[in-house]
Each structure stands twice: as structure tokens, then as C-alpha cells.
Amino acid sequence: MTELLVHGATLLTVDPERPDPFVGWFSVGDDGRITAVEPGEPTPEQLAQAAEVLDAGGTIIGPGFVSAHSHLFTSGSRGLGMDSTLYGWIEAMLRYVLPASPEDMYWCTRHGAQDFLRNGITTAYDFTDGGLQFDPSIASFGDRIPSLDRQHAQLRAKTDAGLRSLHSVMLAQGHVPRADALAHVEETVGAAADADPSLLLGVAVSGAVQWAPTPDTAALETEVMRRYGLVNQAHFLETAEMLDLQRSKFAWYADSGALSPQLVFGHFIQTTPEIIATAAAAGCAMSWQPMSNGRLASGVASIPEIRAAGMRVGMGLDDQSCTDVADPWNNMRTGIALLRAQYKDPTAAPVGDVLMMHTRGGAEALGVDGDVGSLRVGRYADFCVVDPRRPDTGPVWDAVGTYVLACSLRNLRSVWVGGKAVAHGADLVDPQAGEVESQVHERLARIAADLGG
Structure with a gap:
């Protein structure tokens, strides 16, 4: 019918x-x-x-727009770190996120999901927060298992809001036993099995080699990708800070066998022609976040070269607290303006191509275009x-x-x-939309008061 x-x-x-x-x-x-x-x-x-x-x-x-790279839990943390690059902004944002309980994370994520829906974004690749402390001095998220309770709360929030998503979880870094890390993945996949399959389009991996101390992280991610058939989107070559160290870690992914159509590079700004050629030859994709990249002074991704090499390219709204207004039209226009100004060439960003990247292109990059x-x-x-x-x-x-x-x-x-x-x-349309907003304001006000403002 x-x-x-x-x-x-x-x-x-x-x-x-x-x-x-x-x-x-x-x-x-x-x-x-x-x-x-x-x-x-x-x-x-x-x-x-x-x-x-x-x-x-x-x-x-x-x-409906596809955000191929999103962090919905940050929806209550906008306007922070306003004159910082990536790592300073992370510190400012996590100040109010780390003390949050799983239930706090539920409401913040649902707030982000309904904000996406209101703005025409109907599918998101969502990086969940596992409660890990970030150390900017060594650019690492630590060496313990992320919190399953926090991740499960964020999964519930997206489906309760009615947003389609890929639910992406970070694996352990550093010296966590491999068996413990695999058990973490097993529990995540098990929890996802109970979600509405029309809304949860899959579980995925939040690639963390950019912040990892050893190649073991790449090996673990590759094992999980193969064992469970998961997409892995890695934050990679985003910032110009510690650039030589970042670029050296591309070899970790290559040596582990991760380079494949299942690997999506998030940001992929500080590349070289050799890195682009190797990633493209392996069938890798990337996600481009122009508004976030501009806000955090990360740079302008080499989209014409990356597409010419044959990589699939999608677009994302990134953290709602570093894009601030989750507006796909502004994201497209920002991307067009940045590329045309950078290349001094209007054909560097054809309008129809940019619309495609924020819709079908994002779905193709993530493997959900069916x-x-x-x-x-x-x-x-x-x-x-x-x-x-x-x-x-x-x-x-x-x-x-x-x-x-x-x-x-x-x-x-x-x-x-x-x-x-x-x-x-x-x-x-959601009758609970007002309650979601009230919960976020009340809960974050409590966290702020506990922290002394």
C-alpha cells in the first residue's frame, strides 16, 4: 500500500x-x-x-542530509574554546562532558539528534564519548577501556530521537589487554542488536591511531574491522600540530592492513600526494568538515586532488560544539567558499558536486547508500x-x-x-522535544555548578 x-x-x-x-x-x-x-x-x-x-x-x-562525521553528545557545549585550535577546544569542551553521567550523556545526545533532524540532517555517523580523559601534552585519550554505559546511553538517545545513525565507538589504546578490548566490542555489538534496524544502520569503529602511542591500536582496529565487518572512521591528519608524528602513523594503518574500502579518513587535511595516492589505491574514503576545519583553524582539505584520485568523499557537521550551528546549507557554502578561495578556481567546488557529497556521497563513503x-x-x-x-x-x-x-x-x-x-x-513533531531541551539545560547547569562555574 x-x-x-x-x-x-x-x-x-x-x-x-x-x-x-x-x-x-x-x-x-x-x-x-x-x-x-x-x-x-x-x-x-x-x-x-x-x-x-x-x-x-x-x-x-x-x-535528507547525511552527516558523515558527527559527535552528537557535544550539543550542549557550543561556543566553548572559541579562539582555540583542536586540542585547546577539546579541553574546553570536555570540562563539562567528562563529569557527565550516562543519563546526562543520553539527554545531550538526544538533544544533538533532534537538532540534526530539525535542520534536515536525517542520517549521522556518530562518534560516541567513552569518558576518556584527553592529555594534550601527548595528544592521547589514555589507556583504559571506554565506558559501555555511556556508549549504550548514546545509542538509545539517537534511536529514541528517530535519527538514523552509524554508532561509532572508540577502542582501547595503549596497554589494555586485547581480550578486554574485544569483549568491549562484543558487548557493543550485542547492545546494538536490540535497536531498531531501520534507524541503527550499523556499529562502527572510531579510529584512534592519531592519538595512539603504539601501532597496536592500528592492529586492534584492523582485527575488529575484519572480524565484525565494521566501518572504521579515523580522525586523521586533522590539525597542523604534531604534524610529522601524525603523518608517520599512516604507516601503522598501512602495515596493519587497515587500508581498504572499510576505512574512512575523517578530516584528512594535512596529507601528502603519496598518502592520498596510497589511500585511494586501497579504496579508502574520507569525510570533509569545512565549517569545523575553518572554526578550529585546521586548514583546507585537498578535495579536488582527493576526488581526482578516486576516493569517495562525504561531508559532515562534526561536533555541534565546534560547528556550533548544525546547518548543512552553511556547511556546503563554507566548503565551496574555502575551496574556491584556496584554489582561485570556481571549478574546485562545483555546486552540484557539493550537494552530492553532503547526501549520496556521505552515504557512499559510509557504505549505506543502499x-x-x-x-x-x-x-x-x-x-x-x-x-x-x-x-x-x-x-x-x-x-x-x-x-x-x-x-x-x-x-x-x-x-x-x-x-x-x-x-x-x-x-x-516529537512530543518529548521540550523535555529534552529542559533536561540538557538543567543537567549541564548542575555540572557547571559542581565545577564552580
């Missing part, structure tokens, strides 16, 4: 097999997946057979309804150009996940 039929909009399907844009319609089945996408108007019979009809005339509809990232038959009906007339952006000469360059959160009329509305403007 057709649960929803949407018609009248200009569609940006981001389907590589058909040209965008076109005025058309699509239908959604009872499993929340798209059953048809066609140009023109549906027949009266097709309209009559739909349980719900959305007349989206005058709007532009694109796929479920999300485009408006195609068989994919979940996750989409954004954008009205370029409210407020008015002027004539629509090119729908892709208007959507990416002229529209913003103020034009976002509604957000849909699996053919169900989750937000209308800034208002979430």
Missing part, C-alpha cells in the same frame, strides 16, 4: 542515473522506503490509493521540503543553484524520515 505520495515539487533526487532537477512525484510504502519516483504528475488513481498526499507545489525537495542519501526506489524516504518563496529568494533560474546557494534553514519547511514528518520549520 502507498502510505505517502508527494507531488508538485522540483525534485533533486541526487540519483546518478537520472538528470536533476525535474518536477515530479514519488511514493512511499509501508516500510518507509520509496516505491516510485517519476517526472510529471501522478494519475488520479495513484492519488486515490495513497493514505496521505503531500502537495508540495512550488517547493524544492532534496534527500538505504539513504538519494531519492531512489528502495531507499528510505528521508527528505527535506524547501520553499524558496518563504522567505522569497527571487526567481529560480536553476533549482540546484537556488537550493544550495540561496536557500537556508529559514526556507526549510519540513523534514521527513521514512515518509513521516519529524519537523515543521523549527518545530519538532
